[in-house]
Amino acid sequence: MSASMIGALVGVLIAAADFALLRLLASRVELDDTKRVLNITGLSQFVLLPIVGWFAGPFIAGE
DSSP, X not given: OOHHHHHHHHHHHHXXXXXXXXXXXXXXXXXXHHHHHHHHHHXXXXXXXXXXXXXXXXXXXXX
């Protein structure tokens, strides 16, 4: 498995944890707009963090 793929997988794992925490936070907030922003932010992490991990993996591994 390449360093890029490992970085992307780590990004997905971090995004899943962040999504769960943001959903927990959104359940405690009273404003509907704030809940929507927190949910959108959590979903956007699933796109952004694997991309960042794809490029950061080889950089960290020294490839």
